[in-house]
Amino acid sequence: MVESIHRPFLFFGKFSIGHFLKHFMFEIFTIGASIQKNNIFETSTFNTKKMQSAATTPNQYIAELPHDRKEAMQKLRETILLNLPKGFEETMQYGMLSYVVPHNIYPDGYHCKPSDALPFVSIASQKNNISLYHSGIYADPELLEWFKAEYPKHAKGKLDMGKSCIRFKNVDNIPFELVGQLTTKISVAQWIEIYERVLKKQ
Secondary structure (H helix, E strand, O other): OOOOOOOOOOOOHHHOHHHHHHHHHHHHHHHHHHHHHHOOOOOOOEEOOOOEEOOOOHHHHHHOOOHHHHHHHHHHHHHHHHHOOOOOEEEEEOOEEEEEEOOOOOOOOEOOEOOOOEEEEEEEEOOOOEEEEEOOOOOOHHHHHHHHHHHHHHOOOOOOEOOOOEEEOOHHHOOHHHHHHHHOOOOHHHHHHHHHHHHHHO
16 A cells, blocks of 8 residues: 555656656646647637647536536546645646646746746546646655556556546546545645755756
């Protein structure tokens, strides 16, 4: 069993935090820039062709989702909120439902754009899947191995993971219980320590 708070992080090999953060933060920033650029001329807040949203609140985001994604996204949102460690906050960031370290806890914010809160987890309804961006899943090899080992116990089919996200192409196969367990594993203090120790020193 992976302990959630009092266990030290391990970093080695291809799963080092530096390797992960480079890909995760780049992708989050790229997605955000693309959304901001492409929504300048949108007359509605949700671009169904590109699956991008300019919603300003989480409730608006959910309300404007296509019918076949709305229930799964709402359940995923509720699962994260139920298990999210104290201190993280829900917001809209880069066109996605995001869970961040707010400025009242971490005033420096996100280094690429300090006016933005420090991102941690995001979920999004993309064109071909629902994506979960979890900035800690690659930060700790033990946590990653735990997740990979637990996944077959909670879901059918092969785990679909990229360098910065977990993809669910079938909304009926989202392992909500496992996502809830994963959400508890890294505290606000741990994420800030990881972020400052590695990313901000580069």
